[in-house]
Amino acid sequence: MREENILFAVISLLGVLVLLSLVLVSVPKTSDMMFSPGERLSPIDATVNVEDNNAPVITEHNPGDLSLNALGTDDLYFNVTFEDVDGDFLNVKWFVDGNDIKKTTGFLGSGFDEFDFNFGCGVKGDRKVKVEISDGFDLASVEWNIDLTLVACDSGGGSGGGGDGGLANFTVSRDLIDVDLKQGQELTQTLVVKNTGDVGLAISSSFVGSTNLFSVTPINFNLDSGSERAFDIIFDIPSSQQPGINTGGVTFKAGTVSRTVNLIINVLDSGILFDVNSELDSSILLKNDKIFANINMTDISNQGPVVVNTSYFIKDFEDNSFFLGSENLQVNGFLSLDREFEIPKELDYGRYLFYVELSYNDKKASSSNAFRLSPASLWYRALLISIAIILLIIAGLLAYYLYKKNREKKELME
Structure with missing residues (x-):
């Protein structure tokens, strides 16, 4: 009787684990299991009040002159x-x-x-x-x-991407730049690349997307092991550029190692009438998720009750657009709304941009939010693998128990 109870307990545990694994497979991500959308956006009060704290003091700095000239x-x-x-x-x-x-x-x-x-x-x-x-x-x-x-860079190749059996690797200080610029404006953003490997690198760059709106200097450069240097991404918006969201990317490569900096370029209308802001419920999504967005529209020119056309898109960082839908909305000073969208099935894993574009009287306003389309997270995969291993162990124990039970019966019959 005791052995039958053990067998029943093992089979029951096996059933519970199978049911748990099915539930986990049907749930896309941890945040949806733990919180409602409103709870995920609720701030947590982590205020710490410190009385009579004295700030640090810099007693000496070198160079002493804070304005310098250098090559x-x-x-x-x-x-x-x-x-x-x-x-x-x-x-x-x-x-x-x-x-x-x-x-x-x-x-x-x-x-x-x-x-x-x-x-x-x-x-x-x-x-x-x-x-x-x-x-x-x-x-x-x-x-x-x-x-x-300015000191011009030497033309020609560099010291290679990992010769002599060394490790080639490098980092870039940022992987996303988001700028808002009006027609005719320029802006320079500086980033830093560091050679974290143990060999010198010849680093080259390539560009995708709205390449007419940005340039990089220097395009190619050499970098010794352990050293770092600056490079500039220069945004230059033509006065004839249409307002709206543009994307692009700069990829730096040394041998088989590459790093990409994604670019979001919001070209503002010089005669803007509305301000629009959007927020996503989550910046990491799975393919079976939906995009949940909160959108706020403000009439900054006091147009009164007006009907505006609002369109929704997804863009990749090669400036390809995927249309999600559009609608006409009445705005009287301010309008806040929540919308949800299906993720296009043709999108592959990677980084994308959700953006909303508001149009009224040939004037446009835009807002965007970057997100990542991701496979199941590492913890999720690890959990499923762990459950699979446990199930295999239990199945093995159950098979051994049945084998032993059958053998004992045969011995009794003999």
Whole structure:
């Protein structure tokens, strides 16, 4: 009787695990299991009130002059000495043109930190290097302004992408740039690439999408192991450019290693009448998910009750559009609405852009949100694999039990 109870328990457990695995397969992602859409967007109050905290103080910085002139290929050196009268733990961050390049932690009460950087050939103009010292609540900072003189890059190849059996790898400080520009405007965004491998690299770049709206300098460059340098993405919007959302991408490649920076270029109408903003319920979606979007429209020119045409799209970063639908809406000052959309089945995994375009009297306003179309997350796959392994173990134990039971019966019969 005891053995039959064990067998019943094993079979029951097997049934529960099978049922659990079926439930997990039908659920697309963790966030949908745990929260409603409203709960996922609800802020969490994590306010910490600190009284009588003293900010860190930078007691010395080098160079002492905060306005510098340099060649693009000069090796620039910076350092700071700092202290905190409260004796707090201090963290130091260094930035180049807004890019977070270096972080040092663990200073107790005081410290000294240094930073060196070479902007490299092919870049010029006004540059900034900034350091911030934080005790977790307050900051002290110093910023150097550098007038950089252009040094042309040598033509030809570089030192290769991983010869002599070395490891070739590099990083780029950002993988997405989102800009809003009016017709006729220009803007330069600086990024930093770092060679994290142990061989020198010859890095080249290629472009996709709305390539008439941006350029990169330098296009090709060499980078020694462990070194880093700046490059510029220059946005230049023609005065005749149609308002709306444009996308593009810059891919840097060295040997078999590549890194892509995706671009979102929102060209604003010079005579804009409406402002539109959108938010997605989730920035990571599965193929069987829907896009849930909240859209807010504001009449900034006091047109009164008017009917506007609103269109919805998905774009990839090669500037290909996928139409989701359109509708006419009446806006009287302000309108907020929620919409849901099916994800086109032809989309492959990768990064995309949801965007909404509002049109009224030949004027347009746009808003966009980047999202990733992803296969099941790693934890989800790991959980399913674990369940499969458990099921196999239980099936094996059950088979062994039945084999043993059958053998005992045969022995009794003999």
